Amino acid sequence: MTRFGQSGxxxxxxxxxRIDTDCVVTTAxxxxx
Numbered sequence: 001m002t003r004f005g006q007s008g009x010x011x012x013x014x015x016x017x018r019i020d021t022d023c024v025v026t027t028a029x030x031x032x033x
Contacts, residue, residue: 007013014020 008016011020015023
């Protein structure tokens, strides 16, 4: 382990890890093209 985990508002944590709605939809659309 090299660092402690992140904490914060759930929306911010999802965005940080790129698992928020916008990132998931963008990735799915990129895979379709």
